[in-house]
Amino acid sequence: MQRKNLTEVTEFIFLGFSRFHEHQITLFVVFLILYTLTLAGNAIIVTIIHMDRHLHTPMYFFLSMLASSETMYTLVIIPRMLTGLIAQNQPISLAGCTTQMFFFVTLAINNCFLLTVMGYDRYVAICNPLRYMVIMSKRVCVQLMCGAFGIGLAMAAVQVTSIFTLPFCHRVVGHFFCDILPVMKLSCIDTTINEIINFVVSLFVILVPMGLVFISYVLIISTILKIASAEGRKKAFATCASHLTVVIVHYGCASIAYLKPKSENSVEQDLLLSVTYTIVTPLLNPVVYSLRNKEVKEALCRAVSKNIS
Template identity: 75%
Template structure:
């Protein structure tokens, strides 16, 4: 079906109207698709299991009923839905079940992906603020970080994600598309805009500005929090006190560095810097590996979570 797109009264061009997209996925790695399927499936199962364990342990163990672990459980839930939006369809495409996705389905996937990705960024910022209050203002911690404040931070993170996702979707899906073959394994913003029949320079600039704000602003807030945290820790007289204070921040700081690092490489790099295969490798990092990082880091590096796991296993053994 052909429609006319009037971007200029003096220029009329016929464009093919696309009603659905087909993901090309990992077509450049045909001989490795079974191996990729097995690896990604194993990582996906570990991610789901790890996040489920974290949420369950935090809800069951009263020692973990604190703002820090409340944010961690919300992050685990958000990461779980984040992977559900992308990974199952990616796994299906690796087995040859590469079904087309409608424009509405693609818009829905992109909307959920953007919302949850931005929500995760600001949840990490909320966790940084929690650590800042706990270490820099411990006497007023329970007053500042009460249930009302925690709820506001969670709702604020979600609201920012929903707002920006709505703007992005409205911008991208107003474009006319000439090609239905998406050079990617899910509906990300840049691969979809590449299929447009018209010049997307303005959209690219808007997308870069939004990505910069979404990544740089929360990352900057976390950086400021940790500058103040470290300066406070260095003033602690005892070595044991300093070590304990650093230990409470180590897990969160590890997740923050890797999370924002991957996001910066993916969305703040020059548009033509990487090839399609390199772009997919970067995408796999933040859609498959980074969600697994959260449960791994917080179970292996966090003493309180490990103690809660031991108590839960002990109760199970007694039963």
């Protein structure tokens, strides 16, 4: 019976925002505007960093990688979600669902570890400034970036394999994309082992980066407090403020979404959290780094002035 069900379920249908049927056009417009702003903001950051030689430093290299990763992350989810708001009950094949989940998990974990790498970069810049360019050489930066992406690929392979070896009895996904827990609920059999695997992976990819960032900032704050001048302390902390803001929101949303007890799950809460970490958080990155980062604003002004002249 399990084998029969496994072969019969070849596609899924997203329930999405169907419970908010009367507001779907409004949601479409709002999400489309936010998505457009996200794409434009991240594209501007990547372009400015590439064009302005003043930003050719490890800090901005990692920022451009984060912006690129966030852009691909949203591309995996949001276009199909927007389509679903207009044309309901659009099916996704089993292979399509597998692919979407794999890239979503890979990029989400990659973003977690990129933020950790950016925290390490700030630690070296503030705590060991004289050797900063030696420690954070181009080779090391590329290795750290590849390491973050490699961990994402490995963890995604584990999670996706554990999900799609299950037999499925149901077709309707109570979500707007192929997230881990909503797809797992469609299985015919007990998924306790799969839930444990998912929880262990989630603990690793959330708590380990959070712990490393926390250690980095304990050392950073300790060093900043030793700076004699108030102006020097202010300048040192300003280089960390944008990163710290993004870290708090990113890890906060991820922790609530994937580490909360199963008994506390509800469809409305899950949708709200998912909208936050798939639409709002990717938009936060360009907004924070554009409005709170002096060097990015100066580079943007130089680019605008150059084009006008």
